[in-house]
Amino acid sequence: MSPLLDHLPEFWQGLIVTLQLTAASFAGAAVMGLVIAAMRVSPVPVLRGIGTAYVETLQNLPLLVLLVLAVFGLPEIGLQAGLQATATIVIALYEGAYIAEALRSGVNAVSSGQGEAARALGLNFSQSLRHVVLPQALRTVIQPIGNIFIALTMNTSLAAAVGVVELTAAANRVNLLEAQPIPIFVGAGLAYALIAACAGFVTGRLERRLAVVR
């Protein structure tokens, strides 16, 4: 256990970075997903096309390729931000595609009578989406979005591969110093499992509280 305790500050720092990456990129992904999902259910063919192209592209590219492209490629065309900021943006864009798909499936699961009723009351597209359809859609996709959150947490570890010192990278560095891989990597794994367990607990609570009884 001592290698873990001796290097607690490093682990703590790594965990903080992982949590920052997770929180910031999930927030970004939620916004991105909302926008793209709204585009994909809109009556405007061009916007639908853009949304579809976005989802298709981002879901079919490995996250690591996007990270490498952003971190090593973009400085070549004069776009450079901090390492962690770049990673956050890339992960947000990538997971945004998944959130958009989850939201869209939720929107499709809302019964068409709801949309008709909203229009009959005179609500326009964005009003009926905001006040009638999305609140119901969100409740049906809490579980899938919780799973995306967990996957996002796991994916933040890929930032280690491009040089962000988050939990995985911290564990790796400590291991290079101490050469005691088992406790160190088990510790890191437990930290991720703990985050995932918290996320699972929260989504479970949310789902039970918000479920629409039909």
Add this chain to the structure above:
Amino acid sequence: MSNLLFDEPGPRARRRIRIATIAGAVVVLGLVALAVRQFADNGQLTADRWQPYATWPMWRYLLGGLWSTVLAAVVSAALSMAGGLALALGRLSRRRWVRMPSAAYVEAVRTIPVLVLVYVVLFALPRYGLDLPLFWKLVVPLTVSNASLFAEVFRAGILSIERGQSEAGLAVGLTHGQTMRLIVLPQAARRVLPSIVSQSVGLLKDTSLGFVVSYAELLYSGKVLANYNGLLIQTYIVVALVYLVVNASLSKLARTLEARQPRRRTASA
């Protein structure tokens, strides 16, 4: 397309759609123009920086990388499907001492990043005298993590087969094992085929971790090539396009298979 959110557009709605179309097109064209200007300003658009990717030796190298990617993906898919099937059957077993470990494995692995597994194989196992060849350093962690994902796919497929099927199997005197093997699994396999293909897209994406392992798959080949010719962004864009083409075709295949699935008989039937 569902008509959940809008009706057949009238004259005003048509005008609004036109405005939104133009606005959307302008934004996209603006972004493209911005990107092109950024490339041009930094001299990344000149012909000689792209010309190498019109020559065969560059492509031969990258396609060699793609071949290694496919090889790693196929081997790891085969292994993790076998493991996943075993885990799914274990999770559905009537014996508790089989059910619990399988469930624990699936749940535990789902919450460990693949990169941590890669680091374990890369840095931890050699210390205990297990130094795998490069190929297996990539394939083993991918298999360990994807087995749990395939297990969930298979389990969902097996559970989706109507009870009547296995009851009928048992009624004609087959054992539990025979019912599973002869009645349930063949039907489940057909049902989960689309999910397996789309799960394989995820696996193929995961093989890009060869970048970390320095196994010469597509992304790592791209890195080597970029270090050699100094064309960083061009190389990574080409690599991304290759991934996009391969994965988009696989995703398309998954959708085609999904569409060809016979409609489930629902309660009304």
